[in-house]
Amino acid sequence: MSSDTLSDAASAKFNIKRFIFLSIGIVLFCIVNWSPPWPDAIDPAGQHFLLSKEAKGALAVFLLAGTWWVFEVVPIGVTSIMIGVLQTLFLIRPARAAFTDFMVPSVMFIFASLMIGMVFTKTGLTKRLAYKMLVIVGEKTSMIYLGCFVVTAALAHIMAHTAVAATIYPLLLSIYALYGEGDKKTKFGKGLFMGMAYVAGAGSIVTLLGAARGAVAIGFYKDVIGADVSFFQLTYYMFPIGWLMTFLLWGFFMIYYKPEKKVIPGLREKARQLYSEMGGITKKEILASVIVFGCILIMSLRSFVPALQAVDKTGIILVSTILFFVTGIMDIDDLEAIPWNIILLFGGAMSIGFCLWETGAAKWLAVNWLVMFQNAHWFIFVMSIAFFVLMMTNFIMNVAAIAISLPVALVIAPYLGVAPDVILFASLVTAGMPFLLLVGAAPNAIAYDSKQFSVGEFFIAGIPASILLMVVVAFAVFILWPIMGMPITLP
16 A cells, blocks of 8 residues: 555544544534523532523533544644634623633733743844753753752742743753754653643642732632631642642653653763853853843742733733843844644633633533532542542643632531641642643643653543642642641531
């Protein structure tokens, strides 16, 4: 059989598969959107939560988008555009609301983070850092995994995990280029880039600087419970979990995506030579470093300097983008090279997240889920909350996942004798580590840009990784946090 015939057969098989999953998404949308009214959700206090026609439409869009994203039946950015279109065509939300979400501050933050990564690549800073790291960690691929993961997790303690991923990503590209397989997909490549995304989440839970979700959760906790959680109290309980997950994920990827080569012979010497050939650090490298780390410093100080708290972090990080062009580090060609597929992906994620929130669909889901466990053992109830947040944060922004589940959970908790502290921290752990879908976190999508793995491969790898995460949460809730002094049950 000729190669052309084989190619046509493979293409036909792919088109059939694509058609099937396209159809499944559409069928799910039609069934949910045009089904009869669904029963109200009722919380323990007897309050009813109606699932309106618009809310049911939001769930329909949610299912269609999830199906198309997982099976990548069209480019992920195109699926995101469809989210806004469906909201408008089926009168779920006005066009202004549906499409404005594509440029909310969080999406612009991701845009600015990607620009930082591009600048590090263009100036040569990433190669310089990559070569220096390889000289330190050596030629064993296991140590390269570990070195990259530890640096990523550590940086996510002091800067937003999106910015960390955008900064580390080009460095990983430089490291992978020395693996000797060109652009070919390899297990090492999959583990390196997926692992970076996963570990960025693990590192980000340790402090309030890693992501906005921590501050939002503490705000809800204070409103409902009337108590505050300090910066250092959060770090005290989260530090062992974040680093335990970092090292467990290293072990996971060493098994799940075990590198084809145990050692890359001569890598250390080659990295030393390439670093030497780069010569001294250039003015553009110094200027880029000053701009980026100046913005990071100001963003970090927002948690400690009251005068800076009113300034949104997106505005601060976008200053770096403007300065890159003002100083001539970047030009119009660089602006046109931005991966808009990734930007659109997160625009769509924000749009469906706000759609579920504003129509009340998310609240309806949360109440129905948590009420099922209102008479369960306290441990089962806490784990059910953690699991719900884990699932929701893979589809919508983790801030929204926290916002819809935490207030309901904190109201139900006293009926079961559960202390509010364990509800807060268990939710924060799983909210920070969405391992199933690219839309769950910006680092996931940034890693996807490497073209080392498909959306389906990311989803499949995320299943055992998510199970591992739930085991760690169970260990923390039942053993570790009580030893550390966290109240778990009410007296």
